[in-house]
Amino acid sequence: MNQIRILFVCLGNICRSPAGQGALQKVIDDLGISNLFYIDSCGTAGYHIGSLPDPRTRKVAEQEGIKLTHQARKFQPSKDFAEFDFIFTMDDSNYKNIISLAWDDTQKEKVSMFRTFDPIQNDGLNVPDPYYGTINDFELVQEIVTRTSKGFINFLRDEGRIK
Numbered sequence: 455m456n457q458i459r460i461l462f463v464c465l466g467n468i469c470r471s472p473a474g475q476g477a478l479q480k481v482i483d484d485l486g487i488s489n490l491f492y493i494d495s496c497g498t499a500g501y502h503i504g505s506l507p508d509p510r511t512r513k514v515a516e517q518e519g520i521k522l523t524h525q526a527r528k529f530q531p532s533k534d535f536a537e538f539d540f541i542f543t544m545d546d547s548n549y550k551n552i553i554s555l556a557w558d559d560t561q562k563e564k565v566s567m568f569r570t571f572d573p574i575q576n577d578g579l580n581v582p583d584p585y586y587g588t589i590n591d592f593e594l595v596q597e598i599v600t601r602t603s604k605g606f607i608n609f610l611r612d613e614g615r616i617k
């Protein structure tokens with residue numbers, strides 16, 4: 455059986471993309487369908503390679519029953535474009551970065567803004583970068599990625615990719 459392979463991408467891979475990875479993992483775990491998926495995350499920058507998610511990211515995830523153990527890594531074009539079906543960017547800047555690294559249309563078609571699947575889009579498609587913000591900004595990220603993960607699962611159902 456082919457798993458659906460999803461890669462979350464942000465800048466540092468310590469705030470938004472590990473939050474997205476954890477939130478989607480929780481949604482599929484709760485639905486009992488985690489065997490259908492492989493989920494990972496990475497950053498466009500390498501500042502934090504090997505680090506656990508930011509303590510504030512881990513704290514708000516933990517409040518939702520999510521333990522984040524991912525270690526930050528940088529996007530690797532040759533490997534990641536081949537390995538993943540969906541490459542979800544968290545903001546416009548990540549999107550432009552990843553698209554600029556693609557060398558064919560098949561790769562470009564895999565890349566989209568994660569919030570395309572957010573049922574509530576009145577503040578745009580970016581997941582706002584919380585790094586220089588307060589705990590409230592991290593809570594907002596958690597709220598957005600949880601809601602959007604559910605939206606993505608509904609999309610896969612509508613497309614007949616999962617039951």
Ligand code: 4NP
Nearest residue numbers: 464465466467468469470585
């Ligand atoms: P992330 O947040 O891209 O959501 O992981 C950031 C993490 C680190 C930095 C910027 C954003 N930084 O400048 O180190």
